[in-house]
Amino acid sequence: xxESGVRRRQAEQRRLQFIDTALAVFAAQGFDGTxxxxxxxxxxxxxxxxxxxxxxxxxLLEAALERHxxxxxxxxxxxxxxxxxxxxxLLELARGFARVLDQHRDVVQLMLREAPSNSAVxxxxxxxxxxxxxxxxxxxxxxxxxxxLRSHDCDASARLLxxxxxxxxxxxxxxxPFLPSAVEILLHGISA
Numbered sequence: 706x707x708e709s710g711v712r713r714r715q716a717e718q719r720r721l722q723f724i725d726t727a728l729a730v731f732a733a734q735g736f737d738g739t740x741x742x743x744x745x746x747x748x749x750x751x752x753x754x755x756x757x758x759x760x761x762x763x764x765l766l767e768a769a770l771e772r773h774x775x776x777x778x779x780x781x782x783x784x785x786x787x788x789x790x791x792x793x794x795l796l797e798l799a800r801g802f803a804r805v806l807d808q809h810r811d812v813v814q815l816m817l818r819e820a821p822s823n824s825a826v827x828x829x830x831x832x833x834x835x836x837x838x839x840x841x842x843x844x845x846x847x848x849x850x851x852x853x854l855r856s857h858d859c860d861a862s863a864r865l866l867x868x869x870x871x872x873x874x875x876x877x878x879x880x881x882p883f884l885p886s887a888v889e890i891l892l893h894g895i896s897a
């Protein structure tokens with residue numbers, strides 16, 4: 706690799722370091738509670754160097770959300786094989802979503818903290834919620850159509866599944882044995 710290629714690679718690595726550092730600092734301190742000076746110090750750089758890569762703190766937040774946004778993983782998890790039984794698929798979905806939340810703890814914390822006051826963050830969070838719920842709703846409707854599940858409000862069931870996993874994550878509840886029990890209750894209802 707020539708010298709300019711090496712410099713470009715180093716610059717990209719530095720940019721990614723700024724993004725990853727910013728995510729951790731924003732998650733810990735909140736966007737409004739973090740200054741550019743805080744971000745530069747956490748990254749071991751000067752404010753001028755940070756501004757060389759990002760014109761503003763807002764641009765750095767946007768870059769952090771873009772780099773660490775988990776919607777592609779959520780799409781993969783929430784697009785189940787419609788021919789597989791609901792008991793298998795819903796447990797896989799719940800475990801997969803729990804894993805995504807755990808692996809992306811900083812971005813989840815940042816998004817939940819900032820969504821009430823930052824429309825860009827709120828829109829990303831809402832997009833992930835809408836798309837995940839839509840995909841699971843469609844799967845559940847396909848299982849109703851196949852005769853496996855009784856007719857019910859599939860959208861409410863999809864939301865309930867995601868909300869249960871999110872609540873467990875926020876409460877630091879271990880996924881096992883909670884998730885299998887939650888899925889069983891969802892599938893069988895609570896009536897005698």
